[in-house]
Amino acid sequence: MKLNDDKINHISHLIADKLDKNENTVFIKDKNTVRLRIREVISKELSIDTEVDKIARSKISKKVPEGSRQWDILYDKIFQEEMQKRGR
Numbered sequence: 001m002k003l004n005d006d007k008i009n010h011i012s013h014l015i016a017d018k019l020d021k022n023e024n025t026v027f028i029k030d031k032n033t034v035r036l037r038i039r040e041v042i043s044k045e046l047s048i049d050t051e052v053d054k055i056a057r058s059k060i061s062k063k064v065p066e067g068s069r070q071w072d073i074l075y076d077k078i079f080q081e082e083m084q085k086r087g088r
Contacts, residue, residue, distance in 0.1 A: 059074075
């Protein structure tokens, strides 16, 4: 999934705000530090998805047309295998 920096920032703000309003949550660090860490985690996870997507696409034969049922099945299988290799 592709998200630009603005969307990642927006999502990190939403999460930090929601956590801050939760009476069961106590920030050990200031809210902005927490938000920046949330942003970092989101960015890292999305970069892993992008990397695995490239690997999966490169492993599928050019003879199999993208968007075909066979391509989708191969892509899903390879994508899941690569994610498992990364503990996800």
